[in-house]
Amino acid sequence: MTTREKTTFLALGQPESQRPIAERAKTIAWFAIQWPWLLKSLWGGRKAEKQQLLDRLGLPHDALPHLGSWKADTDFLWNIATSIEERQPQQVVELGCGASSLIIARALANCGGGRLLSFDQHAEFALQTRNWLISHGLDAFIYHAPIAPDQSRWASCWYDLPILPETIDMLVLDGPPWVINPTVRGRAETLFSRIPVGGVVLLDDAARPGERLVASRWRRDWPNFEFTLLPGVKGTLNGERMR
Numbered sequence: 189m190t191t192r193e194k195t196t197f198l199a200l201g202q203p204e205s206q207r208p209i210a211e212r213a214k215t216i217a218w219f220a221i222q223w224p225w226l227l228k229s230l231w232g233g234r235k236a237e238k239q240q241l242l243d244r245l246g247l248p249h250d251a252l253p254h255l256g257s258w259k260a261d262t263d264f265l266w267n268i269a270t271s272i273e274e275r276q277p278q279q280v281v282e283l284g285c286g287a288s289s290l291i292i293a294r295a296l297a298n299c300g301g302g303r304l305l306s307f308d309q310h311a312e313f314a315l316q317t318r319n320w321l322i323s324h325g326l327d328a329f330i331y332h333a334p335i336a337p338d339q340s341r342w343a344s345c346w347y348d349l350p351i352l353p354e355t356i357d358m359l360v361l362d363g364p365p366w367v368i369n370p371t372v373r374g375r376a377e378t379l380f381s382r383i384p385v386g387g388v389v390l391l392d393d394a395a396r397p398g399e400r401l402v403a404s405r406w407r408r409d410w411p412n413f414e415f416t417l418l419p420g421v422k423g424t425l426n427g428e429r430m431r
Contacts, residue, residue, distance in 0.1 A: 211344050211369055222370065222397040237262040245269060245294045251324060252287055263420030264392045265291045268360060271388060271426070272296060277357030282306040283347060283376065284363020285317040285330055288392075292360065293326040302357075307333035307347055309364060335364060342402075343369035356382040359389040370398030380410060380429075388428045389413070395423030 239249050241262055268288060272280075272295040280292055285306040296302035308314045311332040318330040331350050338346035345368060359379055364372050373391060383389065393399050394417055403425050407415050412431045418424040 207368070208344050215367060215369060234262070237266075241266055241269065241291070245291065245298060247290075247294055247324065251290065261420070261422050263418075263422065264288070264362075264390075264424050267418055267420075267424045267426070268292060268390060269295045271358065271390065272299060272302070275358065275386070275388065276300075276302065277387070278302050279353045279356055280304045280358045280360065281352065281356045281379070282360040282362065283333075283373075284308060284361070284365075284392075285314055286362070288360060288362050289317050289328060289330065290321060290324065290326070293321050293328045294324070297326060303353075304328035305351070305353065306330045307349055309333060309335045309347065335368065338375070340375055342374040343372040346372070346375045352379070352382070354382060355384055355387075357384065357387045359383060359387075361389065361391045366393075366396070366398060370396075371402050373399065374402035374405060377406060377410065380413070383429050385429050385431060388426060391425035391427070393422050394418075394425035395421075399423070399425065 238252055242249055242251055265288060268291050272292065276299045277296075278301070280296065280302060282289060282292060282304060285308040289304065289306050292304050296304060306314075306317070306328055308317070308330070309332075314330045314332045318328065321328055333347040333349050335345050336348040337344065340346070347364065356379060359376065361373050361376050366372070376389070380389070391399060391402070394403060403415055403417070406413065406427065410427075412429060413427045414430050415425055415427040418426050
């Protein structure tokens with residue numbers, strides 16, 4: 189979840205009262221380990237890099253007024269744009285809407301089509317993002333997907349997704365926030381069976397210890413995917429389904 193405006197230092201997550209005490213303690217312990225990487229997560233990229241990305245997509249330079257502070261950085265957004273241009277996906281699903289939604293929608297439009305379904309746990313942010321895209325002449329299906337109890341090896345909760353396509357050509361992961369659980373994004377593996385051969389999953393913040401653990405487990409449990417850590421300050425994990 190990222191907006192076009194400035195955000196606070198701490199990401200918004202699941203209310204503490206709805207999370208088990210053990211999980212809250214785990215999150216605090218992980219913070220002590222990964223705080224240097226969390227600081228890197230606040231990096232949005234250089235102004236020149238942002239302008240190059242916007243020029244590449246044919247967007248005005250004020251289309252992304254603020255990056256950083258939990259927003260997707262220019263490296264992740266650039267990787268998204270490149271992947272869409274190369275693969276030209278027809279069905280893109282995004283978890284955690286915001287700056288990446290604008291880039292996805294514009295890149296799809298530039299390639300002649302494709303549909304974006306984006307989900308966010310905050311209804312207001314989902315509405316703001318949809319209006320933001322409309323202001324740039326773009327459209328997408330952006331839904332509110334609240335965080336609901338869902339016990340798994342990854343976390344105690346997950347998105348309550350209202351609708352999903354049978355086939356997902358590209359899965360973009362920029363949520364849920366780490367404050368829910370450092371490994372919560374690993375739960376996205378429940379969608380991998382919908383990704384066809386040649387499809388891809390892109391995970392933001394892949395250099396953080398929590399996401400590195402997620403990547404390690406995915407490599408072990410999903411041998412039909414090839415996972416590669418792309419360069420960048422925050423890191424992007426690229427997973428392509430090979431068979």
